[in-house]
Amino acid sequence: MVQLFTPYQLFCLALLAITAPFLSFILSLIFKKIAGALGILSIGISFISSLILFLGIWKKQTLHFAFHWIELGNVKIDVGILLNDLSVIMLLLISFIALLVHIYSVEYMRKDGLKYRYFAYLSLFCFAMLSVVIADNLFLLYAFWELVGFSSYLLIGFWFSKEKAVQANKKAFIMNRIGDVGFLIGLMVMLTQFHTLDLSALFGSENLISSSFVKNGIWVTPFNTLPSYWLTITGFCFFAGAMAKSAQFPLHTWLPDAMEGPTAVSSLIHAATMVAAGVFLLLRIAPLFNEVVLTTMVCIGLFTAFMAATIALTQKDIKKVLAFSTISQLGFMVVAVGVQDQAAAIFHLVTHAFFKCLLFLAAGIVIHELHHLKEKHQLDFDEQDLNNMGGLRKQLPITALVFLLAAMALSGLPFTSGYLSKDAILVSIFEWADLKGGVYWIFPLFISITSWLTTFYIFRVVFKVFFGEFRLPQLLSKSDLKIHEPSSWMRVPVVVLGVFCFGFFFAYNPFSLDSAWIYQGFIQQVHSEGFYHILVPLYINVLSLALIFLTYQAYANKKIIFNLEHTWFYQLSLNQWYFNDFYDVFLMKIVLFKASVFNWFDHNIIDGFIHFLTDLVIWLSKISDWLDKHAIDGLVNGAAALVKRIGIWLRGMQSGKLQHYFIWMLLLFLSFMLFKIIV
Amino acid sequence: MIPLQHFLFISAILFCLGLFAVITRKNAIQILMGIELMINASILNLVAFSRFDKVDNTGQMFALFIIVLAAAAVAVALVIIMNLYKRVKSIDPNQSDTLRG
Amino acid sequence: MGILSVLIFLPLVFGILILVLPKTWNYSYKYLAVAVSAIQLIIATWLYFHFKTGSGYAGVNELAQYQWVEKFSWIRLEVGDFGLLQVDYLLGVDGFSIGLIWLSALVMLIAALASWEIKANLKGYFALFLLLDTAIIGVFCSLDLFLFYIFYELMLLPLYFLIGMWGGVRREYAAIKFFLYTLFGSIFMLLVIAGLYLSVTDPQTGNHTFNLVYAMNPANYSVGSIFSSAAHLQIFGFSARAIGFIIVFIAFAIKVPVFPFHTWLPDAHVEAPTPISIILAGILLKVGAYGIIRIAYGIFPDVASSLSWWMGLLGVISIIYGAMIALAQTDLKRLIAYSSVSHMGFVLLGLASLTSEGINGAMMQLISHGFLSAMLFFIVGVIYTRVHDRDIYNFRGLAYQMPHFTGFVMIAFFASLGLPGFSAFIAEAFSLIGAFSSQSLNGLLPRWMAMVAAVGILLGAGYFLWTLQRMFFGNLRLKLEDWKAQLNDISTREWIALTPLALLTLILGIMPFLVFDALASSVNQFLMLFK
CATH class of the missing domain: 1.20.5 (Single alpha-helices involved in coiled-coils or other helix-helix interfaces)
Structure with missing residues (x-):
């Protein structure tokens, strides 16, 4: 294929992709009236540049541009851009979802007096997040990593007069800081050991990581030696950073609280992109981790996935359910990194970004419309409480449809994107446990349970919100409560995302990982589709379908009534395992x-x-x-x-x-x- | 020959008498006389001791000196007494205490 | 008359002018002060841009490599057998001082702009203010210990009156505490300076000299003199040089301040009027650190490297301890004062590492904290001048009332807590990197120190975010109803003062080489002292 663009032009495009949102951030604060338009325009530019970059880079080349920045003693830090497969797919994903969320936000934030600030912050976030994925060294990555946290802080606390919101953004920032301290210590070790933080030098082809080795309890690199436990410590430090960002146990409690921000923000930052940055970091520096760290990762990821799924079972707030679902799914990705199936992690990161973003945006529509209803009739009820909803499929047919689609993808039902990516992770764990044997079989067991729990909690939401009777008129004893589909500003993005829930976009044969191009793009060793590839999806999905039927009976038809509210595990789940307390x-x-x-x-x-x-x-x-x-x-x-x-x-x-x-x-x-x- | 002790006794008696007069009399003239007695006692001593210096007779020399000086002193003292009398109309030394500190 | 002398004595001249001017010109004094500091800043900027870098201009222990050197014989006194008492008027600038001179000029300008809140006895205030200005620039320029000491003590006098006369409720207590504390350190330092004078000889004339640069070269010490490193003299069973180092270190550590010599700082800050707080935090603390680098480390490098572990420990304790106490404060000014203790701990830690990264980071922290603390105290001043209250619990939801002000507060707070993109992040990161790599490079500091100090960054986020949430966010709720009318958003003058500071912290965060370039060769030369 002919190269359309020279490397230099590609570099300029990458620069354009990150500077456009930054300019929009500054201009939005000055020209308040056109902030929304500026935001969409800038992220549109980023999206187009990302698309071109993707076409130019994907599976073809790796580009690295660096400029001299600081040189002090042994430390030489450049600033630069690293464009490889991982960068460009992340660029494309982030800019695309951000574009949709921007469009959605125009309608969602229409009535807000400080709308310009919202778009400015959103642009700042896009700038930081796009920079994270193309930063060429760890120092720069850390810088933008914190900037992402900062913009998330601003957006969670966007409604700064809400006490809960400002508590939540403080909590989010401080918890992320805990991880960042780990990240920073990791940086210090890397700098001491390798005298550079450049990603391509450290992890590229002829990398420094592979030239370092552990011998007789000493970690030897070309520049320095340290006792070998430092390798483990470094791994844990970086993992701590990722843990905070990706809301893994024990640093997960900020994410549910972060739902105090606008729903569009939750969908972009706290579901699709920023929280995935932790996983992205793990992927970037994956060769660094040794066996101890990897096993810990599997444990933590799995525990987080399981715990969050159990919590999601009983939450009453629709956004809380989705937040815990996000934590749980991020746990899946961490597990995938831990079992060294990076391709599956990336694949799930991408598909999850689409369907989770969609879940949030669809939930946002419901919340938005209920909020309107509340203001119109001057009622007092919680517009996010699942118990106030029900039967909304009649009034919001499109929303209901796409929400259902996304729920199916999240459960990993056939023909959806989730089927491919989630089952890839499950299969990896089965293979990994098979390899290790013995007590390790507990991991596949728990991940299967988590998978079924996922199906249960998400369909609980589906049926409680969109099926059955609309409970609000009964609760408030008012009959003329009607809501309707929002304008196309909000409808179009969800429909587009809904389309991306289908597996066809990710694989021409939606049953075979072999045809999943993202997965194949990152696969490291070719492995044949073994016995688990057929068995695992089958038994997971069969039980999932049964569970869906059960939930339908319980929450839509009310044929089955769970009476568990006083049991300890119900309370444990409702109180989020008491971690906050x-x-x-x-x-x-x-x-x-x-x-x-x-x-x-x-x-x-x-x-x-x-x-x-x-x-x-x-x-x-x-x-x-x-x-x-x-x-x-x-x-x-x-x-x-x-x-x-x-x-x-x-x-x-x-x-x-x-x-x-x-x-x-x-x-x-x-x-x-x-x-x-x-x- | 009269032994030396006798002279000394007499001189001591004279001295004591003079001293007694000096201390007890209320008349300046009598005090002056007491002083004279004491001087004479000392002269007597000097003359008595001069026996032991046969070559130069220093004792007698001193005695003569003292006699002359005493005469002069008496003259001066009498003048003082007269002046005192003129001033305070008394020659009782206890009457005038201008020397008091 | 060189340019450095102009820079030093310009404020003094204008200070005298203010004293001479009639009382009726009362309200022009502040404009005069602003004008003087602005001219000073222009000169300092000119110096900074004409400052030559490279190995030929490193300075430190080579007098010939200093720039804009001015040398006049000042005191020549025949003292019998001892030869000639030689005190020079010796000024010069190298990589360590140029940045601090520029910083001082900037902070003085900001302080002058903050002086609008002073209402009483303007003549005295501005005369003392300009005297202080002279002393500060003098300290950074002088290369003769005697001259240095004179300027150093000269700073105390105006500060004592500025705190004691224009301060808050307990101003006398604070002023006396500050004065005695600092004096306590410097008196003993005078002994060491005298000892150095007796030890160091001028290689050209053979006279004993106070020359600071000559004191850095072991060859200039006369044989068997008290501080000669070859003689190993002892006082009370301790090495004389070690005692000399410790005394000088304590003298400057009080100024920095380093735990446990820090308790004057919160009192002085809380009681001082806003401009003086700005000067205290922005410059005075830097004088302490500058003294540690130039005198304690420069003259006693052997002792300094052997005591590095303790220096690093003091740094770490200051970081954690200052941050912990800041968490417990409810007075905004006290909180910021304690955060200064924490931030200055990074300076000591970076310095103790004796690595290029660490020392560069420490210097960067000096400069960055200089204008960040100026900004923070200015922010407190903005609130205090409006309602005369600083208690964090008395305010709520100021973001509604003063949106632009809140913007600046957020910049200042996030810059201070080390958000990347701001200068403090670069400074703290490099101090930590230096401290961490120290064990591999020179074996001075254990690795855990850097790791524990990194937790300080976390605590910093804690108290700043708490304040932000408590004071600025939430619904507007103030202690008194009429505060609402008084709490206006920032005025043009305050915009003028805050904007350059906010921009600077950003610029240095993105382009730290502006500072590092001027420093690099001096730091390398400095490190050679320890080889």
Whole structure:
């Protein structure tokens, strides 16, 4: 195929793709009226550039452009752009979904007075996120990584007068910071060991990682040596960064809270793109991880997936269910990275981005319309509560349809994209466990359970929202409550996303991973479709279908009624495994308590010591003052007084009478004689 | 020959008498006389001791000196007494205490 | 009269002019002060852009490599057997001082702009203000220990009055505490300076000298003198050089401030008027760190590297401890004061690593914290001048009331907590990288120090975000009803002061080489002292 663009032109396009949103960010703050248009225009430009880049790079070449930035001692840091298969597919994914979300937001945020800020922040996010995927070194990646967190902070707290929202964005930022500290420490180790953070130098073809090795408990690189446990520590540090971003246990509690932001934001940032950045990071630096870290990854990913799925079963808030679903699905991706099936991780990342974004946007439509209803009739109810919905398929037919499609994709039913990607992960785990044997079979078991739980909770939402009766009129005893499909600004993006839930876009044969081009693009070792490739999808899906029927009976037809509300596992799930309470009570209280202890220490001990010193000096001075007055000055005054007293006494002799003088003379003479005689 | 002790005794008695007069008398002239007695006692001593210096007779020399000086001193003292009398109309030394400290 | 002298004495001249001007011109003083600092900033900027870099202009221990050197004989006193007492008026600039000079000029301008809030006794205030300006620039320029000490002490006097007369409720306590604390350190330093004078000889004239640059070269120490490294003299059983280093270090550590010498700082900051807080945090703390680099580390490199572990530990403790205490504060100004302790800990940590990354990071942190703290204190001043209250719990939802102001607050807070793209991130990252790589490069600092210090960044996010959430977000709720009328958004003057600071932190965050380029050769030369 003929190269349409020279590498230099491609580089300029990549630069254009990230600068367009940045310019839009600045211009939106200045030209407030046209912020929405600017946002769409800029992300459109990014999307087109990404598309061209994708065509030019995918499976053809890797491009790396770098400019000199800082050089200090051993550290040389460049800024640059690295374009490889992973970058371009992420670029395309992010810019495409961001474009749809921008369009959706025009309608969603139409009534908001600070709309321009919303679009500015969204542009800032796009800039940061696109930069993360094309950054050519870890330092730059870290910088944009934090910037992504910052823009997420801004967007979660967009409605800054909502107390919950500002609590949530603080929590999100601080939890991400915990991971970032790990990331930063990882950077320090890498810099010490390799004297560079350049991704292509570290992980490219002739990479430094492969030239390093562990021998006799020492981790040797061309530049330096460290004890081998540092390799594990480094892996954990980077993983901690990814854990925070991708909301993995134990740093997952920020993501459900982050749902306080506008729903469009939740769909773009907290479902499709930003949270996937953690997985993206793991993929970028995958060769670094050793066996310990990888196994930990599988454990954490699986635990997160399972835990979040159980929590999602009972949540009442539609966005909370989707948030926990996101956490759970991210757990799947982390597991895939852990079992070293990176292709499956990327594949699932992409398909998940589409269907989860769609779920959020569709939920956003429901919330949006209910909100309108609330304002129109001046009612008071929670527009996100599942119990206030029901039967909406009649009023929102398109939304219901696409939501159903996305739910099917999430459950991994045949013909959907989820079928391909999720089953790829499941198969990998089965193979991995097969290889390891023994106790490792617990992983496939749990991931299968999680998979069924996924089906259950998502269809619970589907049936509770779109099937059965509309419960709101009953609850509020008002009959004329009607909602309708929104304008096409919101409808078009969901329909487009709905189309992408079908497996055909990702594989011409929607039953075979072999034809999945994204998967094949990243597959490292060719492995034949074995026995698990047929068995696993089959048994997962058969049970899934049964579960769907069960949920239908339970939530749409009300034939089955679960009466579990007082059981411990229901409470555990409803209260999100009590992690928030645990963190509040233990971590926050301890840190704040420590802070107050330190404050007390500072006030009373250190400053107290200073005050003690001053008091001591004052006391000393008082004592010396007393001494001065009474002892030293007393001596001087005493001498004077003594002389005076002697004088007064001697004056008595001086009677002025001649004969007295004679007597004195005589006495003196006699006493002198006496003295002479005695001595 | 009269032994030396006798002279010394007499001189001591004279001295004591003089001293007694000096201390006890209320008349300046009598005090002056007491002083004279004491001077004479000392002269007597000097003359008595001069026996041991046969070559130069230093004792007698001193005695003569003292006699002359005493005469002069008496003259001065009498003048003082007269002036005192003029001033305070009394020659009782206890009456004037202008030397008092 | 060289350009450095002009830079130093320009404010003094204008300070005297203000004293001479009639009282009726009362309201022109502030414009005069702003004009002087603006001229100073222009000169400093000119210097910065004409500052030559490269190995021939490294400075540090080579007098010939300093730039804009001015040398006049100042005091020549015949002292019997001892030869000639030689004090020079010696000024010069190298990579370490040029950035700080520019920073000082900038911060003084911001402080002058913040001086609008001063209402009483303007004549005295601005005269002292300009005197302080002279002393500060003098400290950074002087290369003679005697001259340095004079300027160093000269800073105290105006500050004492500026805090003690124009300060808050407990101003006298704070002023005296500040004064005595600093004086305590510097008095002992004077002893060391005297000892150095007795040890160092001028290689050209053979006289004893106060020359700071000559004191960095072991060859200039006379044989058997007290601080001669060859003589190994002892005082009370300790090495004389070690004692010298520790005394000088404590003198400057009080200024920085390093745990446990920091308690003057919150009091002084809280009581000082806004412009003085800006100067205190923006420049005075940097004088301390500059002194540690130039005098403590420069003159006693052998002791410094052997005590590195302790220096690093003090740095780490300052970082964590300052951040923890900041978490517990409810007074906004106190919070920022303690955050300064935390941020200055990174300087000490980077310095203690004795690696190129660490020292560059430390210097970057000095400059970055210089204008960030100026910005933070200016922000406190904005609120305080309006309602005379600083308690975080008395405000809520200011973002509605003052949107532009909140924008600046967010920039300042996020820059301070080390968000990439802002200068503090570069500074802190490089300090940490230096500290971490130290064990592999020179074995001075253990790796855990860098890892623990990284937690300080996390705590920083904690207190800044909490303040942001508590004061600026949520629904508008103020302690008193009439505050609402008083809390207007920022004025043009405040825009003028805050905008350059916000831009600078961004520019240095994206283009850190603006600072690093001027530093690089000096840092390399500096590191040679420790080889």
